[in-house]
Amino acid sequence: MVRDTGEDYHSRSAMLHSLKQAGFTYGTDYEIIDVPNIVNITYGREVGYTITQEHLDESIENISATNIRNKMEGIYS
Numbered sequence: 001m002v003r004d005t006g007e008d009y010h011s012r013s014a015m016l017h018s019l020k021q022a023g024f025t026y027g028t029d030y031e032i033i034d035v036p037n038i039v040n041i042t043y044g045r046e047v048g049y050t051i052t053q054e055h056l057d058e059s060i061e062n063i064s065a066t067n068i069r070n071k072m073e074g075i076y077s
Helices: 012-021 066-076
Strands: 003-005 033-037
Touching: none
Parallel strands: 003 033
Antiparallel strands: none
């Protein structure tokens, strides 16, 4: 996922080129998904703190890093 900060210093074409040079295939080994620039996630138990939950698209919220790592272990082990 690429955090969309609105800044231009990240070049999508350079990112794609680097991944291709490393032997990865777009659509098979990876996908690039733009996500919103989330700047505040707060959590606390004391007075004055708030809990803020961010909601993304269901397709993004359903992404499981554990499942991705498990699949990668099967591919690279």
